[in-house]
Every structure is written in C-alpha cells, then in structure tokens.
Amino acid sequence: MLACDDPIETLKKKRIILAPMSGITDIPFRLMTKKFGCEFAFTEMIDINGLLHNNRRTFSMMDTVPGDNLSGIQLVGEDAEKFLHVGKMCEDKGFKLIDINAGCPARKVVKCGKGSALMKDVKKLAKIVSMLVENLNVHITVKIRSGWDEKSINCVEVAKVLEDVGASAIGIHPRTQNQMYKGKADHELTKKIKRSVKIPVIASGNIFSAEDVEDVFGLTGCDAIFVARGALGRPWIFDEISRYFEGQENIYPPPFKKIKEIIFEHYLLYADLYGDNVAKRRMYKHLMWYFGKNKNKNEVMKEYQKIEGSGKFKKFLKKIFVEERRLVIQ
Numbered sequence: 260m261l262a263c264d265d266p267i268e269t270l271k272k273k274r275i276i277l278a279p280m281s282g283i284t285d286i287p288f289r290l291m292t293k294k295f296g297c298e299f300a301f302t303e304m305i306d307i308n309g310l311l312h313n314n315r316r317t318f319s320m321m322d323t324v325p326g327d328n329l330s331g332i333q334l335v336g337e338d339a340e341k342f343l344h345v346g347k348m349c350e351d352k353g354f355k356l357i358d359i360n361a362g363c364p365a366r367k368v369v370k371c372g373k374g375s376a377l378m379k380d381v382k383k384l385a386k387i388v389s390m391l392v393e394n395l396n397v398h399i400t401v402k403i404r405s406g407w408d409e410k411s412i413n414c415v416e417v418a419k420v421l422e423d424v425g426a427s428a429i430g431i432h433p434r435t436q437n438q439m440y441k442g443k444a445d446h447e448l449t450k451k452i453k454r455s456v457k458i459p460v461i462a463s464g465n466i467f468s469a470e471d472v473e474d475v476f477g478l479t480g481c482d483a484i485f486v487a488r489g490a491l492g493r494p495w496i497f498d499e500i501s502r503y504f505e506g507q508e509n510i511y512p513p514p515f516k517k518i519k520e521i522i523f524e525h526y527l528l529y530a531d532l533y534g535d536n537v538a539k540r541r542m543y544k545h546l547m548w549y550f551g552k553n554k555n556k557n558e559v560m561k562e563y564q565k566i567e568g569s570g571k572f573k574k575f576l577k578k579i580f581v582e583e584r585r586l587v588i589q
C-alpha cells in the first residue's frame with residue numbers, strides 16, 4: 260500500500276521529505292506535492308487514543324490512494340501499551356514506518372503528556388520506542404524538539420537514548436516547546452545530533468527555499484530534510500529544490516494563471532474524494548496560502564464563501580487576477 264519498500268533506504272535516497280503537518284498533509288495535499296516531485300511523505304499526526312476509540316475521522320487519516328507518496332504514519336500519544344496496540348494496527352495496515360511525535364508543542368497535546376512533553380520524560384519515550392521496536396517488524400523513528408525550554412535542551416542526549424533502544428532515524432526540529440514556532444531553528448543542534456548518532460538524522464525548521472536546503476545540508480551533514488511551512492501554498496517547492504540542485508533555471512513561482520490551475524486541481528482532489536462541501540471547507544486555508552502576499556485576500560475570500568460546487572469554483576477562479584500585488588475580481 261505504501262510508496263516504498265524499505266522506507267529508511269528510500270528516505271536516504273530521496274532526502275527531501277514532506278513533514279507531517281496536522282490538518283495539512285492529507286491525501287490531496289500529498290498528491291499535490293507528489294505532482295511536483297515529492298516522493299516521501301508522512302500522514303499528519305494521528306492520535307493513538309482516537310484510533311483506540313474507533314473514531315472514524317481519526318481512522319480516515321490513515322487512508323491512502325494509488326499514486327500517494329505516503330511513506331510513514333506519525334502517531335501522537337502518551338502510553339507505551341497503547342502505542343503498541345495501535346502500532347500493531349498500523350503494521351497490519353501495511354505501514355513500514357511509524358514515527359513517534361515527540362515535538363508537538365500545542366497546549367492541548369502536552370498537557371496530556373503527549374508530543375513535546377515526552378522530551379521531559381525521556382524514560383517514557385524510550386520505553387515507547389523500545390516496546391515498538393521489540394514487538395513490531397516496522398521501522399520506528401522519532402521527531403523531537405531541542406528540549407522543553409532553553410534551560411533543558413536535551414535533544415542530543417535524547418537522540419542517543421533513542422538510537423540505543425532501536426530507533427531507525429531521528430527527526431529534529433531544533434526549537435524548544437516554549438519557543439513554539441518563534442525565533443530561528445538552531446541547526447547547530449542538528450549538527451551535534453548528526454555527530455552523535457549513526458542512524459539517519461532528518462532536519463526540520465526554516466526550510467523555505469532551495470538555498471535553505473543547501474545551507475542546512477552544508478551546516479549539519481544531515482541525511483534528509485523536512486519541508487513543512489515552505490510547502491504551504493507552494494507545493495511546487497519540491498520541484499524548485501530539485502531544479503536548483505540540477506542547475507536548472509528557476510521557473511517558480513509560476514505565473515498566477517498557472518497557480519489558478521494548480522488550485523483547481525487541488526480542489527478537485529478534495530471534491531473527488533470527499534465531495535464539494537468538504538472540498539470548500541478544507542480548501543479555504545490552502546487558498547489563503549496560494550494567494551500568498553497579495554493584498555485584498557479577505558475581499559476575495561468573502562466571494563469564495565458564497566460559491567457552491569466545482570463548476571462555480573472554476574468560474575470564481577477565472578474571475579480573479581493579480582494587479583500590482585493586489586487580487587482583483589473582474
């Protein structure tokens with residue numbers, strides 16, 4: 260069912276990966292990135308408790324379709340036994356890579372001991388990973404942060420512990436939980452982790468261009484890089500990066516006419532899978548990102564709220580133009 264046979268070997272080959280993003284990296288978004296050359300992607304984070312309670316919406320996050328670049332599932336949770344139960348379900352579904360989220364900083368997540376709260380309870384995190392490694396025949400990776408706060412930066416120690424208990428790779432977003440997304444990601448820490456472990460290290464943080472990718476590879480020697488916010492409204496970033504490294508001309512961002520075609524394709528992927536109502540709802544934030552820094556977005560989005568169905572959506576897009584960095588509806 261998945262995009263590759265041995266995900267760790269594939270990860271080392273592909274090197275540029277779509278990071279897990281909650282509410283974003285669903286099937287339509289993954290297919291859009293695949294169109295632009297991204298061949299390795301994760302699900303959004305999936306709460307093990309939702310799966311254990313047979314929550315339909317949570318289950319649907321594990322879905323895939325032919326042509327998907329889905330290569331690993333990311334789980335968020337707090338309890339080793341529960342992780343094992345859900346890990347078995349993932350293995351039965353055909354997943355060959357399970358990533359443990361030890362990085363989500365959201366209050367509602369950390370207050371239950373999940374996500375980056377696990378950076379404060381390394382014993383528990385190690386137990387989760389070792390139980391999964393010992394009992395499943397899949398790769399277990401962990402996406403960590405630099406630590407809980409600036410006084411407790413422990414990512415290098417955590418990475419070593421995780422390697423010792425059998426993790427197959429480490430993803431590192433070198434900001435603390437306290438930092439959330441503020442400040443710069445400190446890739447000096449990524450470099451330290453890379454020097455301290457033998458398993459592959461995947462860097463995450465502030466990757467918005469091919470130059471950022473080059474800088475982070477150069478600084479850290481990491482094995483792969485996650486693209487996250489850099490892909491929002493810009494699924495073409497994957498092609499932009501490969502063209503840069505192949506010495507080809509940069510053709511991005513595309514002209515607005517082309518962006519409208521990309522938007523429509525993205526909408527249709529939603530509509531085909533889930534129907535027009537869901538498509539309209541889920542495309543809202545993507546449209547905001549696709550429209551980028553152009554002014555007058557709010558006015559245009561008011562018009563968007565009024566439309567129904569893919570035919571009307573196409574007409575709506577046809578009427579939108581950019582004049583002097585401002586969206587206009589004609």
Ligand SMILES: Cc1cc2nc3c(=O)[nH]c(=O)nc-3n(C[C@H](O)[C@H](O)[C@H](O)COP(=O)(O)O)c2cc1C
Nearest residue numbers: 278279280281303304402432463464465466487488
């Ligand atoms: C909207 C959004 C949702 C995210 N959801 C997840 C998630 O589900 N799991 C995860 O490990 N990281 C998640 N992240 C963090 C990203 O994977 C990435 O580590 C972070 O954005 C730093 O990379 P960037 O600065 O290049 O965006 C999310 C980030 C954003 C912006």
